[in-house]
Each structure stands twice: as C-alpha cells, then as structure tokens.
Amino acid sequence: MKVYEALRWASSFLQKHDYEETIGERLLQHHTGWSRTQMLTEYHTTLSEQIQMKFQEDVEKAASGIPVQYITGEEVFYGREFHVNKDVLIPRPETEELIEVVLDMIRSLPLIDSDKVAIVDVGTGSGVIAITLALELSNAEVTAIDISGDALHLASQNANRLGATITFLEGDLLSPFISLGEKVSVVVSNPPYIPEGDRAVMKGNVVEHEPHLALFAGEDGLGIYRRLVKQIPSVLIKPGIIAFEIGHGQGEAVKTLIVEEFPSASVDIINDINGKERIVIGTVS
Template identity: 35%
Template sequence: MSSAQELARWREQTRQQALSQSISPEEVDWLLQAVTGLTPLQLRLNQYPPEVAISLQQLTQLWEKRVNQRVPVQYLVGETPWRDINLTVSPGVLIPRPETEQIIDIALDAAGEAFQNGHWVDLGTGSGAIALALAKAVPDATIHAVDNSEDALSIAQQNAQQLGLESNIHFYQGCWFSPLAHLQGKISVMISNPPYIPSGMLKELQPEVAQHEPQSALDGGEDGLAAIRHLIATAPAFVHEGGVWLTEIMKGQAETLYQLLVENGNYTQIHFIQDFAGIERFALAYVSNSSSGFKMDDG
C-alpha cells in the first residue's frame, strides 16, 4: 500500500530521475496508470486516492527494470496504445510502432472501394496490430493474419479476443504465404511490416530494442531485404491482378526495392510513401501480371 503523499513524492522524484537518464518522464506516468489505475487527469492534477494497492518498493522495483535493464515500458505494463486500440504486448512480439499506424490509411486509399469484400492479408502479424486495425476499418473484408512465431500468434489472437474481433480474422502459423495455398490468385491486398533491419545493424540499435524485442521480428538478413525479396517473388501467385502489394521499409531501402520490383516484371505503379518524419517508409505497388492467371473479372 502507498499513501497519496508517498505516491506524489515518488512520482516527482522518479520523473526527474527519468529526465536525467534520457527517458521520457511520461513513461513514469504510463507505468503508474497501468499499475495503480490512476487516470492521466488524476496524475496531471496531482489528485491521488488516499491509498493505492501497490507498495513504493514494488513500484521502484518495476522502474529499476526500466532504467537498469532498459526493459521497454510497454513490456513492463504489458500493453501499448496503437491507432485507436490498446494492444497486449509481451517480449514475444514487437511493440507496434507509431510510424506503422500510417500503413492502414495507405492500404485503404490504395484499395479504394473495389476490394472492400476481398481477402486482405497481414504477413508477419506480430501483436496483430495491422490485422486488427483492418478488421475494424474494412468490416466486409476477410482478413488473414500470418506469423511464423507461436508466441506472436497467441498474443495476436488474445488481442483479437479482447477487441471482440476474433471472428473477423483467420490466424495461421507459418512462413509468409505458405499457409495460404487456398488463396492463390484470390488476395486483393497484401500488407506486411516484415523484419527489414540488416543483421549487422542489430547490435547498434538502442538496448530497449536490441536486448528485449524478438530478433526474428527485426533481422532482415545481410541487406535487410531478405523477407521483402521473398514477398516480391511469391506475391504474384497469391495476389490477383490489380491487387495491392504494400510493405513497410527502412530509410535507404527504396532505391534497391524499386529495382527489385521492376526486375520482377509483375508489378506496376511502384511508388514510395514518406512517413511523418519525411522518410521513405512504405513501398506500394499493384500486381500487374498475376502468375495465377486470375483476372479481376473472374470474380
């Protein structure tokens, strides 16, 4: 148990300590909200209940994990906000990033009205963030979410259940398109935020990422493009003609990716979209020559 006064003092000291360690003081409040149930308004107004159930010692132990072991606050509290949803996260899944939120709007724009009833796939679903946002935004579509990680799929399914969206999404464990043989030539929209960081750069990432997030969600092989090459090569058998091919990429990959898509010969209208920081973050193309032979008019 902690009294209101103790809690107020702990918060003030810990926020100051956070600042001096280049951690946002907002993270202290995030932790407090999650473990005490205090609202952002109560914290902002310094209005605490007479007692909260967690002791200062327990709070300090949790915060020390943040500071000393550099555990991301999202893993400490077990959740993160993303777009308009709250997602459960654990060290088995990548913490969905704010910049990825934009991929949903890009997909919706690219697909337009034509594919509202189509099959949409989220390859490498992780926490399920993209698939869940799509299930909300395109309720008439059939959403398929794939990941090769059992841990990730279990969190994604848990998130779907918590949001009441489990009946809108089909989940599959497997490698990229391989569990989707029944959808050859039928997919209208392929979205993926695959691992794209070159292996050699992984150790340079901040400790929160390098030491705590799953390597399999980050490591894109020697040049970071291993998964994306695979998606370029395999998508034309699964995405029908005119269907959308959309992936997230990292800074500096657009030029090579453009060449890979052109060389493949099955893509048209290839372009790159910047994120809010001005980085070419998303690669968008349409399948022009589906190897399945499926045509839009085939239904």
C-alpha cells in the first residue's frame, strides 16, 4: 500500500465513524517519523508491511473512540511535546490562552522584579501549566500538586525530559502545600469543572477514555473552585494572582467566589478565541 492509498483508506474509514480524517495523517506521521511536509513528498512511497499493519490498527482504534493522543502518547502544548496517557486529561489549546494571560499578568506586576516568583499549579495532570510557566519565566519557582500519584509520575517525566525544575506534591488541592507552610505569589489551576449532568451529552471519546477525576466536579461543576478558593488565603502572598480555567457560563460564579474571599480583589472574566468564557483571573493586593 502506498502512502496516498493508506491515507485515502484512513480518511474514508474515519469519516464513516464520524471522526476527523486528519487523524489518519497524524497517525501515519507517528509511525513513519515524518513531518507533514515530508509525508506529502512521500505520497507514492510504498509503506512497509509492519508500518501499514500498525497504522491500520491505530486508525481502527481511533475510529472506536480512543483519542489519538492516547494512541500516540503525545500532544503538543505551547510548542513543546508532552507525553500523555489515560491517567491525565489531554491538554487543550484553550489552556494555552490561560498561560498567556498568567504570563502577561505576572510581567505587569512588581512580582516579576523579585528574585523569584513562587507559583503553585493545582491539579497539574500531565504538568503542562507548571512546566510551561517554569520554562517561560526564568525566575519562576514552581510547585505542582495533584491528587493522582500516576499523574504526578507522568508530569515528573515530562518535566525531566523538557528540562524544567518543578517540585511535585501529592495531595488534595492545596492541602499538602498548606501542611508545609509554604507561600506563593501565584495560584493557577485548570481543575475539573464539568457538571455531572453534562456527562450524558458529552462525546464518547472523552467520557469513555479521559479520567473522570479530571473532568467532573459535582452538580454544578463549581465544587473544586469552592474548596480551592477557601484554601488560597493560607498560601497567597500579597500582591498575588489567582488564575483559573473555567467552563463557559461559570465566569460570574467563580468571580463571586474569589471576591467573597478577597473583597479587595480585582477580578476579570476572559473569553477564549471562540468567544466562550474560559479564564477568571484576579489580583489581590
């Protein structure tokens, strides 16, 4: 089977199962090690029997609903390749927007002028937020927390591979950090925020394969925010920053939670590139 024949088959097969045909290109690149440009120049190259077999097996897996990121074991985030598996949520492009907002906020405050900017990432998953902030800020001192030991193991591997120095703590939200008596200038989190009631209408490849611990947060999706905001006064240095990724329509509720705990906070709700509420960020002085 030549490359163009393999891609034509994959495209048809995936479309028949209501999945994007570009998944085939990504899987073929994964198995050949080619860039997309190289793959296009190899259109009439005959694939080896081994690559063809593995490629077809993985296309069938993708068509069954397994996310392509779990098949290849990787996803690009903020220009860097992160390893992912079933123990962590797949990084989304919207979270890159959270990174941009946090970086801009840190650089606009006196925090950036200090010898170090202490940051804690709560619910780190694969570590994309903690690692990216550590690599983008030369004076960042980053701690990453997760309740899942398996997630922390993967995040630690990502940090080592990408050259980021991170302190990893296992525990529930900020509890392990509070126990150590540590303080930070920035609390950032992309916590579970999907209401339980949405489970029935979500795509099968998400619900059936991504960890529910990282997706769902009670009846209204705000359960984690309520608990986390109550803990933040124990760790936040003033002036400080609180930054959350949120679900669409949760902005005002999460903003209210922050203002109730920090009446003097200046809090903004920011829409993502698709015009949906995505980020709540507050400065506390």
